[in-house]
Amino acid sequence: MPGDDYRGRSTRLDAVARDRGRAGSATRDPDSSGDGPRVSRVPESHAHDTFSVEGIDTKAREALLEAVLRDHDGVSAASATERNGTVGIHHDPDLARDDLRETLEACGLVVAPGDEAFEARRAAQFASARVAVAVLFGLMVATPYIAVLYPTRVEWLFYDPVTVAYLQSILESQVATHFFVNLAALSGIAFLVACGPTVRRAVGAVRDGELTNEVAFVGGVALLYSYSTLAAFTAFEGAVHYDLVAYAVVAVTLWTHFGVEDPAVDPATSGPPTADAAADDADEEPVAMTDGGQ
Numbered sequence: 001m002p003g004d005d006y007r008g009r010s011t012r013l014d015a016v017a018r019d020r021g022r023a024g025s026a027t028r029d030p031d032s033s034g035d036g037p038r039v040s041r042v043p044e045s046h047a048h049d050t051f052s053v054e055g056i057d058t059k060a061r062e063a064l065l066e067a068v069l070r071d072h073d074g075v076s077a078a079s080a081t082e083r084n085g086t087v088g089i090h091h092d093p094d095l096a097r098d099d100l101r102e103t104l105e106a107c108g109l110v111v112a113p114g115d116e117a118f119e120a121r122r123a124a125q126f127a128s129a130r131v132a133v134a135v136l137f138g139l140m141v142a143t144p145y146i147a148v149l150y151p152t153r154v155e156w157l158f159y160d161p162v163t164v165a166y167l168q169s170i171l172e173s174q175v176a177t178h179f180f181v182n183l184a185a186l187s188g189i190a191f192l193v194a195c196g197p198t199v200r201r202a203v204g205a206v207r208d209g210e211l212t213n214e215v216a217f218v219g220g221v222a223l224l225y226s227y228s229t230l231a232a233f234t235a236f237e238g239a240v241h242y243d244l245v246a247y248a249v250v251a252v253t254l255w256t257h258f259g260v261e262d263p264a265v266d267p268a269t270s271g272p273p274t275a276d277a278a279a280d281d282a283d284e285e286p287v288a289m290t291d292g293g294q
Contacts, residue, residue, distance in 0.1 A: 012107055046092060073095075130196070202219075
């Protein structure tokens with residue numbers, strides 16, 4: 001069944017959909033067919049609310065939940081996103097946020113306070129930005145290594161010794177200083193920006209006297225970066241490995257985003273909702289969503 005959970009069992013959302021006669025209406029766009037963009041007619045007077053929820057397990061449940069919400073009196077459009085657990089609803093201003101919350105909870109979803117919906121959305125956006133920074137800056141570090149440094153380190157792969165000698169002369173000239181400054185800046189920025197949450201969690205673990213994988217990762221990258229900086233800008237003789245710093249940042253960022261963690265949650269900043277936040281939930285202004293939460 002389209003609305004069943006990933007184990008094939010019927011859920012409360014299925015029951016609500018059947019009660020409302022929407023069990024077979026799990027389509028993205030009620031006014032169009034095919035795979036085109038979702039289009040909804042939303043009156044200008046309608047308000048918009050965003051909810052952060054748990055329990056949207058599949059794409060099919062996204063569509064089924066949207067169909068159920070659109071069937072609710074006063075709702076003109078709805079969008080649900082399984083990836084970051086966000087539900088956006090356009091509705092009549094007279095329809096209270098608490099009523100929408102009760103509808104979502106009746107579908108078997110766990111609804112977070114309104115402020116957490118905004119935080120989850122913002123955290124997901126920052127997570128995507130960190131992936132972009134890691135990949136972009138990683139490519140910017142890898143390119144000069146591939147073009148200049150790698151040929152001088154594996155000379156036997158190149159048939160033109162004149163080219164290798166020319167590249168080595170560049171690295172021995174004053175131009176090398178500017179070359180390594182750029183590499184140090186690019187790899188350092190990539191590490192601090194893309195791995196910012198990881199660094200904060202590692203610092204917190206060290207403060208608590210704990211040794212975690214993140215502490216080992218951050219410490220290893222910091223040592224490698226320091227070693228490369230000494231080799232590049234002092235009389236210390238050694239290989240400059242800003243490329244390994246960049247590769248490590250890209251690998252860990254991609255693994256964190258697409259692998260073991262939820263990119264919409266930053267454990268370093270998230271925590272249980274406070275009483276004040278729960279009290280302000282009903283008065284919170286709607287959060288605008290321009291892309292359906294995707």
